[in-house]
Amino acid sequence: MSEDQTAVHGSWTPEGETPPKVSELAVIDAISGIYDPEIPVNIYELGLIYAIEIDDEGLVRVEMTLTAPGCPSAQELPDQVHDAVLAVDGVKDVIVDTVWDPPWDPSRMSEDARLQLNMY
Numbered sequence: 098m099s100e101d102q103t104a105v106h107g108s109w110t111p112e113g114e115t116p117p118k119v120s121e122l123a124v125i126d127a128i129s130g131i132y133d134p135e136i137p138v139n140i141y142e143l144g145l146i147y148a149i150e151i152d153d154e155g156l157v158r159v160e161m162t163l164t165a166p167g168c169p170s171a172q173e174l175p176d177q178v179h180d181a182v183l184a185v186d187g188v189k190d191v192i193v194d195t196v197w198d199p200p201w202d203p204s205r206m207s208e209d210a211r212l213q214l215n216m217y
Contacts, residue, residue: 117187119151124188127181128159134170138213140178144205147196155189157182162201171195 129141136143140161148160159178163171175193182191203216211217 118153119155119157119185119187121149121151123185124149124151124157124159124182127185128178131174131177131181133164133168133174136164136214138206138210140174142207142210142213143201144207144210145174145201146178155187156192157185157188157190158192158194160194160196162196164201166197 125141125146128146129139131140132138133140133143133145140146143164145163146159146161148158150158159182161175161178163174168174175195179191179193182188182193203211206214206216
């Protein structure tokens with residue numbers, strides 16, 4: 098993804114500069130840099146991200162799951178998502194909710210992930 102597609106800038110008004118609007122594409126791009134340590138595919142392509150909500154104040158809520166409740170990365174992956182999203186321009190705070198319903202299954206993976214894992 099090119100920088101100009103994800104860069105978000107505030108604008109100037111007579112009252113002063115407005116904060117940049119958070120781009121969903123920038124949030125997805127940040128999350129796409131996180132990999133499950135046991136699977137060589139990023140967690141977005143694996144289908145572990147169920148929802149991304151962005152409000153006008155820069156609060157981002159991410160609903161995610163893990164491949165299994167006993168996943169060894171259960172503590173670190175949500176923290177990595179939090180930190181990656183918080184680094185996106187315009188994000189003021191991040192809430193990461195780990196959910197188990199619906200449970201993850203391989204049908205949630207993108208076509209690219211299936212190709213990378215030879216799951217066709």
